[in-house]
Amino acid sequence: MKVTLISIPVRDQEKAFKFYTEKLGFIKKKDVPLEGGNRWLTLVSAEWQDGPELLLEPAPNHFEPSKVYQDALMEAGFPYTQFDTENVDADYKLLTKLGVEFSMKPTEMGTVKVAVFNDTCGNNIQLVEEL
Amino acid sequence: MTFYEKELNRIRSIAYSNQGQINTVIGIRNYIENNYDVNLNLDLLSHIQFVSKYHLLRLFKKYYGLTPRQYLIDKRIEKSKEHLINGMSVTETCFAVGFESLGSFSTLFKTKTGKSPTKFQKEQLSRSKLDSEF
Numbered sequence: 001m002k003v004t005l006i007s008i009p010v011r012d013q014e015k016a017f018k019f020y021t022e023k024l025g026f027i028k029k030k031d032v033p034l035e036g037g038n039r040w041l042t043l044v045s046a047e048w049q050d051g052p053e054l055l056l057e058p059a060p061n062h063f064e065p066s067k068v069y070q071d072a073l074m075e076a077g078f079p080y081t082q083f084d085t086e087n088v089d090a091d092y093k094l095l096t097k098l099g100v101e102f103s104m105k106p107t108e109m110g111t112v113k114v115a116v117f118n119d120t121c122g123n124n125i126q127l128v129e130e131l
Numbered sequence: 132m133t134f135y136e137k138e139l140n141r142i143r144s145i146a147y148s149n150q151g152q153i154n155t156v157i158g159i160r161n162y163i164e165n166n167y168d169v170n171l172n173l174d175l176l177s178h179i180q181f182v183s184k185y186h187l188l189r190l191f192k193k194y195y196g197l198t199p200r201q202y203l204i205d206k207r208i209e210k211s212k213e214h215l216i217n218g219m220s221v222t223e224t225c226f227a228v229g230f231e232s233l234g235s236f237s238t239l240f241k242t243k244t245g246k247s248p249t250k251f252q253k254e255q256l257s258r259s260k261l262d263s264e265f
Contacts, residue, residue, distance in 0.1 A: 076133060076134040076135055077133020077134055077135035077136060078133075078134070078135045079135070103133055103135075103136075104133065104135070104136050104139075107136075107139070109139055109142075109143055109147065110143065110146065110147035110153055110194060111147075111153060111156060111157060111160070111194045111195060114139075116133075116135070116136075124135075130160070131157050131160070
């Protein structure tokens with residue numbers, strides 16, 4: 001078995017696609033039309049294109065518990081998932097300039113530095129830099 | 132402040148209260164990051180941070196979740212992938228990232244990535260060739 005995919009629940013796939021590609025710099029990997037306008041839509045990191053795919057999944061629109069869970073995480077400020085970065089401070093500056101909102105500024109946590117931003121699609125995402 | 136941030140602060144005050152230890156392991160990690168290509172061992176690393184090697188081993192594992200040796204191997208494999216993709220030969224790559232034996236490099240590479248260095252390189256090079264042709 002292999003781990004190749006992580007899924008992120010999003011309310012609007014097209015909006016999520018724009019945010020993750022235009023603001024965060026991810027690249028489209030797969031875009032397969034499914035029923036009812038839903039898509040199997042995956043992205044990869046520009047700097048690691050054969051790395052794991054990120055699935056932008058419209059689960060909260062079709063499965064109520066997913067929506068409830070997502071809302072609860074958002075309200076408490078918990079990240080849905082996290083991405084590695086070489087430099088949290090630099091990303092924080094760059095993304096802030098692009099209008100991305102952070103609920104937590106770069107903060108040291110032992111051997112890592114983390115920051116949390118809003119992906120505008122229902123999730124908090126954490127950036128992590130290993131110190 | 133969000134509930135999450137409060138929780139982080141609470142956990143930090145318990146799990147990361149010893150800044151001296153944290154500075155020590157961060158120093159060791161940075162040293163490995165910058166010197167992965169030479170012959171590193173625990174004696175050397177412990178001299179750099181003025182701590183006993185067994186203490187260092189325990190500390191590093193406590194904060195990073197893996198031993199300095201495991202960390203070093205992962206770093207070397209990651210770097211060797213870059214060299215192989217850039218067309219460096221397997222033997223050159225092996226020594227460029229600090230391994231001393233081709234056999235142990237190939238075995239480790241296969242264990243970590245699922246492919247031998249030669250196969251990995253062939254696939255990567257044929258992929259970039261395909262990209263330029265299509």
